[in-house]
Amino acid sequence: MTHSDHYIRVTGLDVSYDGFTPAVTDLNMDVAEGEFVAVLGPSGCGKSTLLHAISGVVPPQSGTIEIAGRPVGSGRGDGSVPIGYVLQEHRLLPWRTVAQNIAIVLRAAGVPDDEVDLRIDRYLNMLHISKFRDTWPLRLSGGQRQRVSIARALAVEPAVVLMDEPFSTLDEVTARVMRQQLAELWEESSQTIVFVTHSIREALFLAGRIFILTQGPARVFDTIEVPVSRPRRYEDPRLTELEAQIVEHVMDEWGYGATAGEDAQR
Amino acid sequence: MTRSPETTQNLRARLRASWLDLALGALGASFPIFLWWIGSHTTTFVPPIGDVLREIPGFVTGEDIWPDVLVTIERVAGSLAIALVLGFAAAYVMHRGGLWGRVADRYVGLMLGIPSTLAALLALYVFKRSEIGVYFVVSIITFPFVALTLLQGLRSADRRLDEMGDVYRLSTPQRLRHLAVPHLVPYTFAAIRNEYAHAWKVVVLAELFAVNSGMGARFARAFDRFRIVDAMLWLVIFMIILLGTEYLLLLPSERRVLRWRRSGMEGLR
Amino acid sequence: MTTEQVAPLRQITGGRLQRVQAFAVASLLALAVWQLATLISGGWVPSLWRIMTALGEDATTANIYAEMWITLRRIFITFAAATAIGIGLGVAMGLNRRVMAFFRPIVVMGLAVPDVVYIIVAILVLGTEESSGLIAMVLALIPFVINIVVGGVGARDPGLDEMSAVYRLRRVRYLVDVVGWQVSPALIVATRTCFAFAWKLIVLVEALSQPRGIGAQIYYSFRLLRPDHMIARALLFIVILRLVEAIIFAPVEKKFLGWMQ
Ligand SMILES: Nc1ncnc2c1ncn2[C@@H]1O[C@H](COP(=O)(O)OP(=O)(O)OP(=O)(O)O)[C@@H](O)[C@H]1O
Numbered sequence: 001m002t003h004s005d006h007y008i009r010v011t012g013l014d015v016s017y018d019g020f021t022p023a024v025t026d027l028n029m030d031v032a033e034g035e036f037v038a039v040l041g042p043s044g045c046g047k048s049t050l051l052h053a054i055s056g057v058v059p060p061q062s063g064t065i066e067i068a069g070r071p072v073g074s075g076r077g078d079g080s081v082p083i084g085y086v087l088q089e090h091r092l093l094p095w096r097t098v099a100q101n102i103a104i105v106l107r108a109a110g111v112p113d114d115e116v117d118l119r120i121d122r123y124l125n126m127l128h129i130s131k132f133r134d135t136w137p138l139r140l141s142g143g144q145r146q147r148v149s150i151a152r153a154l155a156v157e158p159a160v161v162l163m164d165e166p167f168s169t170l171d172e173v174t175a176r177v178m179r180q181q182l183a184e185l186w187e188e189s190s191q192t193i194v195f196v197t198h199s200i201r202e203a204l205f206l207a208g209r210i211f212i213l214t215q216g217p218a219r220v221f222d223t224i225e226v227p228v229s230r231p232r233r234y235e236d237p238r239l240t241e242l243e244a245q246i247v248e249h250v251m252d253e254w255g256y257g258a259t260a261g262e263d264a265q266r
Numbered sequence: 267m268t269r270s271p272e273t274t275q276n277l278r279a280r281l282r283a284s285w286l287d288l289a290l291g292a293l294g295a296s297f298p299i300f301l302w303w304i305g306s307h308t309t310t311f312v313p314p315i316g317d318v319l320r321e322i323p324g325f326v327t328g329e330d331i332w333p334d335v336l337v338t339i340e341r342v343a344g345s346l347a348i349a350l351v352l353g354f355a356a357a358y359v360m361h362r363g364g365l366w367g368r369v370a371d372r373y374v375g376l377m378l379g380i381p382s383t384l385a386a387l388l389a390l391y392v393f394k395r396s397e398i399g400v401y402f403v404v405s406i407i408t409f410p411f412v413a414l415t416l417l418q419g420l421r422s423a424d425r426r427l428d429e430m431g432d433v434y435r436l437s438t439p440q441r442l443r444h445l446a447v448p449h450l451v452p453y454t455f456a457a458i459r460n461e462y463a464h465a466w467k468v469v470v471l472a473e474l475f476a477v478n479s480g481m482g483a484r485f486a487r488a489f490d491r492f493r494i495v496d497a498m499l500w501l502v503i504f505m506i507i508l509l510g511t512e513y514l515l516l517l518p519s520e521r522r523v524l525r526w527r528r529s530g531m532e533g534l535r
Numbered sequence: 536m537t538t539e540q541v542a543p544l545r546q547i548t549g550g551r552l553q554r555v556q557a558f559a560v561a562s563l564l565a566l567a568v569w570q571l572a573t574l575i576s577g578g579w580v581p582s583l584w585r586i587m588t589a590l591g592e593d594a595t596t597a598n599i600y601a602e603m604w605i606t607l608r609r610i611f612i613t614f615a616a617a618t619a620i621g622i623g624l625g626v627a628m629g630l631n632r633r634v635m636a637f638f639r640p641i642v643v644m645g646l647a648v649p650d651v652v653y654i655i656v657a658i659l660v661l662g663t664e665e666s667s668g669l670i671a672m673v674l675a676l677i678p679f680v681i682n683i684v685v686g687g688v689g690a691r692d693p694g695l696d697e698m699s700a701v702y703r704l705r706r707v708r709y710l711v712d713v714v715g716w717q718v719s720p721a722l723i724v725a726t727r728t729c730f731a732f733a734w735k736l737i738v739l740v741e742a743l744s745q746p747r748g749i750g751a752q753i754y755y756s757f758r759l760l761r762p763d764h765m766i767a768r769a770l771l772f773i774v775i776l777r778l779v780e781a782i783i784f785a786p787v788e789k790k791f792l793g794w795m796q
């Protein structure tokens with residue numbers, strides 16, 4: 001058995017912040033190498049917590065998380081697989097310029113000095129924020145900061161990218177351009193991406209598989225393969241249909257009556 | 267919501283961690299005592315701990331110390347109250363800005379730099395050896411710190427909360443009740459807690475220079491007559507009162523008031 | 536006393552004219568109150584005129600500058616030692632629970648001990664050498680620095696710690712780029728407070744145990760019942776301190792607080 005089918009392997013994961021209240025219980029998921037998966041779940045169910053655990057920021061209370069066959073460590077510089085993580089808030093260092101913010105993590109990932117600038121330029125360009133290269137983050141808008149955070153995660157060119165609602169602060173047009181670019185980028189690279197979102201449409205557009213979580217504390221409620229070939233169109237009627245099916249499917253599980261469809265969808 | 271057995275194990279690990287913290291804390295707390303012990307063995311004039319401990323019951327039950335202790339407590343409380351009022355007024359004026367705001371700012375800046383020794387000596391000239399001198403010294407020295415802490419509160423209050431108040435169109439009394447007061451409470455607490463300890467230290471100094479009563483004067487007298495055991499006893503009483511009020515009164519009430527500030531992540535670090 | 540933002544808070548607003556105006560009003564008011572005190576105290580509080588004369592006399596004697604230099608040197612030595620030790624320990628305490636658990640009670644007690652006690656004990660143990668007073672001062676100052684630094688480290692954004700863990704920043708990078716910059720306002724406050732307190736303390740140290748220095752001069756004038764000279768000398772030295780602050784602290788502050796706009 002190669003580990004390429006369970007490149008990221010989460011088994012029996014329990015996470016709790018205070019030792020009593022569970023935020024994630026008994027969650028199992030496998031992600032294959034180079035796969036793009038989305039995670040859907042109601043607000044507060046534990047999606048960010050799951051990504052925190054995968055990135056090693058929060059230790060599991062029990063259960064295991066392995067990436068490429070090795071357990072995830074939370075230490076610095078312990079030789080585990082490099083991860084890019086677009087956290088739900090941007091988490092930029094306000095006292096460093098945009099370029100410096102990216103450079104710091106690139107150096108930590110061992111990118112050689114002469115390549116650092118090239119990468120910074122490439123990814124800032126890709127996210128259409130190269131003119132803010134030497135600006136301090138506090139002078140950017142929320143969406144611009146978010147894009148810097150995305151550029152930072154991608155610039156590391158990590159094997160695994162975790163994204164926590166990266167496009168939710170952008171206007172719809174920008175978000176569409178970004179989604180399109182992300183899809184293309186993923187096809188070119190061999191990165192494994194775990195993408196948390198509230199938008200079912202976004203999940204369907206981007207992901208090969210979708211994990212649907214239960215109300216908190218999170219477990220995997222269902223896994224859905226997206227049977228639409230790439231490249232996909234955002235307005236594809238097949239996606240619309242699937243979206244309606246999923247809403248129908250999760251309604252009870254997420255604790256909404258038969259009429260409150262709009263809420264669950266957002 | 268099944269709780270796996272590991273959960274309890276984890277809990278136990280955390281309990282163990284907090285025991286370790288406690289043990290380390292106890293070790294830290296006994297460090298000064300350890301120093302004292304070394305001192306008493308290597309020098310002649312530091313009295314052995316045992317001697318001082320043995321004297322404590324007699325010292326505490328004796329009639330003779332309480333008038334001085336009480337008078338010092340009274341001075342601390344009184345001048346702290348004055349410092350709070352002055353500090354609040356100064357902070358308010360500084361916050362309002364304008365000419366008087368800048369004038370107040372000048373005074374606070376000047377007062378911050380006045381050594382308590384200088385203030386105590388000056389007070390001797392002005393008030394002779396009267397009670398007012400002590401109150402004057404302590405409140406003059408502590409009030410600028412109160413003013414700055416409260417000013418900080420006032421400044422951060424309107425930046426964030428006034429916008430909120432505008433959005434929801436709160437009336438002035440509503441703003442005071444729901445925004446200004448709750449916001450200032452932590453700052454007032456911080457001011458009281460910090461300046462309480464400061465006031466004790468200044469009061470000792472003022473009593474040493476300016477009056478003949480109170481714990482500071484007694485402490486100095488014991489030292490002058492080279493009655494080190496007595497001096498140590500005064501120091502011990504001083505520390506007990508200061509730390510006792512801090513831990514039994516001020517800290518718990520501050521914790522209660524500020525409990526919303528803590529995040530759930532603390533246990534993991 | 537650990538007033539967090541002493542430095543940024545006391546930024547005097549308004550243009551130059553307004554500042555001069557405020558200074559004039561503040562001075563006039565203070566002078567008027569002082570003159571009133573002179574009248575009430577029946578001459579015990581020296582009149583403005585007497586203080587001015589004393590100021591003139593003191594400012595023109597070379598001797599006073601030698602005394603000032605002695606005190607300034609002492610302030611710098613204690614200030615440097617206390618900030619270095621205090622910042623080191625404070626950062627260690629803020630980052631490590633164990634270190635915190637051990638040192639916290641010591642710091643709390645250290646804060647509670649009156650300055651007089653440090654000085655007297657130092658004199659008893661080490662004699663009236665200059666060094667004993669300085670050691671006492673350093674010991675008395677360290678807890679303040681620690682207190683402010685720990686507050687700054689504790690108030691750092693946990694989100695940025697998580698970010699550093701995600702990207703596996705190395706220890707040094709983390710300390711400099713993530714913790715260092717967040718703590719820098721607190722560090723500036725800590726150094727400023729430490730400097731101000733060093734001045735306040737040195738007066739006591741010199742009054743109690745030293746024959747030289749500006750504090751000794753102040754106490755000397757006091758005992759000779761010459762309040763005019765006592766105040767004049769304190770004023771002179773305060774002016775010098777203000778200059779030092781303006782020359783050393785202001786540029787450093789500007790450099791480190793730029794990113795806050
Ligand atoms: N730092 C924290 N300390 C304590 N509890 C936390 C912390 N962060 C999250 N939680 C709790 O864990 C649970 C899951 O939170 P999480 O942030 O993972 O939700 P989420 O699914 O990402 O929600 P959203 O979609 O709104 O971002 C919530 O009930 C929350 O209260």
Ligand SMILES: [Mg+2]
Nearest residue numbers: 047048088164
């Ligand atoms: Mg989330």
